[in-house]
Every structure is written in C-alpha cells, then in structure tokens.
Amino acid sequence: MLDRLTSMKVFIKVVELGSFAAAAQFLALSPQMVAKHIEALEHHLGTRLLHRTTRRQSLTDIGRLYCEQCHLVLNAAERADSLAADTLGTPRGTLSVSAPVTFGRTVFAPFLSNFQKKYPEIHIQLSLTDQLVHPTMDGYEAVIRIGTLDTDLTVISRPLTAYHRILCAAPAYLAKYGTPMMPEDLSNHQCLVYENAAGAATSWALSRGSSKRSITISGKLRCNDSSILQSAALAGEGILLGYAQALQPDMEKQNLVRVLPEWTIANRPMHLLYNAGPIMTPKLRMFVTEVQRAFPP
Known part of the structure; x- marks a missing residue:
C-alpha cells in the first residue's frame, strides 16, 4: 500500500510540472510509479483528480480543491516535524520561499547566504518570480511581495524596506x-x-x-x-x-x-507574507525574524 503523504507530494509535483514524465524526472521515480501514486489517490477518493491527455494533465474541479488541501496537509506535517525538532533547540527542514526577481538576485541572495551560514540545518527552496504569488494557494511558506497588498489578504504580512x-x-x-x-x-x-x-x-x-x-x-x-x-x-x-x-x-x-x-x-511598498497556522515552525520563525532584521521598514 502506497504512503498517502508521499502520493500527495507526487500529485502536487505533477500539478506543478504539468506531466507525469516531468514529475518522475524531478522526483527520481519512474513514470509508472508516478501514475500508481495518482491512481492510488483517485481510488481512495473515488473520483478523478486529473484530466489526462497524451502530452499534459490538467486538474479537475475536485482535483483543484484537493490540491489546495494537499498543500495544507503537507505543510502541517512539515510543521509537526519542525516542532519535534524544536525540542532539540535547532531549527531545521526545508523552507519554500518566493521573492521578486531583481530583489532576489541583488539583495536577497546575499541575505540567504548569510542566513544559511547561521542556520545550516534550514534548507531554502527559493523561487524567483515577478508573478503575483499567494503563500497558501501556491504552496510557499514565505513570500516577499512588492506592491500594495489586497485588503482581504488572509495571511500574515510584515512591512519591509520600501522598494526604492x-x-x-x-x-x-x-x-x-x-x-x-x-x-x-x-x-x-x-x-x-x-x-x-x-x-x-x-x-x-x-x-x-x-x-x-x-x-x-x-x-x-x-x-x-x-x-x-x-x-x-x-x-x-x-x-x-x-x-x-x-x-x-x-x-x-x-x-x-x-x-x-x-x-x-514614489517608493513601492514591500512585505513579507506567510501563513504560520496555529503554531509557527522554528524554521519559519527564525526566517521571519532575520528577514525583518535585515530589511526593516
């Protein structure tokens, strides 16, 4: 029987990369094993998660909702691991972060280098994009965003140094x-x-x-x-x-x-966005603290 958390991870990667083959290559699995993970989830749920074509997969309506919940479940599992690690006093684990391209290349990259020297057991998975990114919906634990924030934003925001x-x-x-x-x-x-x-x-x-x-x-x-x-x-x-x-x-x-x-x-506002959930993980707490210290408003 396939592990459901692993199947969720595979499912999310298929959605992100758009095909079984791309997900298989990224995860170092065979395309057949990727297909088995997706089939196991669909069998468990009793419904299709993906529309399949010869070249690409797209989400069904249920698949889109399930994908959002998979992100939440996996983040919760990661938080549980990090909280357990916190009892040892060492923040650890992988932290997924998104930042704007120019800021990321010129200012944020040196910050991350120093951050990882200070916290060597925190691994940063960084994505640079100027597209609008949402921490929860897009599967990131922390997002640096330039521009005015939506008034109905449901995640935590912290002001940073303005974009001059x-x-x-x-x-x-x-x-x-x-x-x-x-x-x-x-x-x-x-x-x-x-x-x-x-x-x-x-x-x-x-x-x-x-x-x-x-x-x-x-x-x-x-x-x-x-x-x-x-x-x-x-x-x-x-x-x-x-x-x-x-x-x-x-x-x-x-x-x-x-x-x-x-x-x-006029300077453009810049914020750090994150969804801490009921309890903030040690790795995220350290990251938020260091970012705010390095880029004060």
Whole structure:
C-alpha cells in the first residue's frame, strides 16, 4: 500500500510540472510509479483528480480543491516535524520561499547566504518570480511581495524596506540625445519599459516637494526582465527606471548616471507574507525574524 503523504507530494509535483514524465524526472521515480501514486489517490477518493491527455494533465474541479488541501496537509506535517525538532533547540527542514526577481538576485541572495551560514540545518527552496504569488494557494511558506497588498489578504504580512527606484541612463545616451531637465522632457526620450503579466507602464509619476508630474512614456524596448533593461541602459539605448540597489554598482562606476535627480519616484511598498497556522515552525520563525532584521521598514 502506497504512503498517502508521499502520493500527495507526487500529485502536487505533477500539478506543478504539468506531466507525469516531468514529475518522475524531478522526483527520481519512474513514470509508472508516478501514475500508481495518482491512481492510488483517485481510488481512495473515488473520483478523478486529473484530466489526462497524451502530452499534459490538467486538474479537475475536485482535483483543484484537493490540491489546495494537499498543500495544507503537507505543510502541517512539515510543521509537526519542525516542532519535534524544536525540542532539540535547532531549527531545521526545508523552507519554500518566493521573492521578486531583481530583489532576489541583488539583495536577497546575499541575505540567504548569510542566513544559511547561521542556520545550516534550514534548507531554502527559493523561487524567483515577478508573478503575483499567494503563500497558501501556491504552496510557499514565505513570500516577499512588492506592491500594495489586497485588503482581504488572509495571511500574515510584515512591512519591509520600501522598494526604492531611480531614473538613470548611460553617459553616452545623454551625450547623444540630451539630458532631460524637466519631467516633461521624458516624453521625447527612449524609455526602457518594464512589462509583466499585468501589462507595461504607460507613465511615470515624479514629484519634487509639492509638485507632481505624471509623464506618458514610450520606447522601443519593453521587457519583463529588468536585467535586460539594465543591459540596454548600459548600452546607451534609453532611460531606465530601476531598483536603486541593483543599479548601485554601475552608478558607482559611472556607467550609469542619475536622470532628474531632484525629482523622486514614489517608493513601492514591500512585505513579507506567510501563513504560520496555529503554531509557527522554528524554521519559519527564525526566517521571519532575520528577514525583518535585515530589511526593516
């Protein structure tokens, strides 16, 4: 008889990766064994969890609900293991975390390196994405999110250091096309525009004291990867609105220079989200404590 918790883990991985073959490769199982785990769950429940095709599987309505509950059950089991470990005084176990791409690469990665040196028995499973992620629904124990939070959010949120952005460009671009002196000048320049699933920015809002401007922007390059936009800025292809921490090394070398430095772009709020459940696991408690200490609001 197959272990049901193991079958739940297999089921979740099939859902995440989209096929038995991909799940089998990730879990180091045969596709036949993956199929047996799914069949065992379906036999136990008396219903189909997945619509099967030759290439891909998709969730049935019941399968979607069951998948959500599987996440909760497995997280609860993980919490139970961690609580038992807490009696030994050592936080341990795997912690699944999601963070935005640019923040994750430039600032969060060094933090995690120090965190794992301090807590060597906590293993971090990190996913970098700019998509909207929900801790419970998407199976993460902790999520760092940039932007305004929904008012009906049901998980715990803790404010972090705001996401500070600046305007900059390569000296070569400014020498060729001129330096903007006022926000309105941006409408005549090539602007490197970040675009995600929600769409691309069509304007930039700037302020100086009580003066506020909303400038319609355009440019030849739009991209959902800020590192590509930064490379384009370094190549002299336009003006970039980017994360100050990520731009700092190139600013210090003067590969990039500030544009309209007396005008500011509103900081974006950043939060740590997590669902602690009835009892917070030691690994999550240590993570929340260290994140808040490293990135105070």
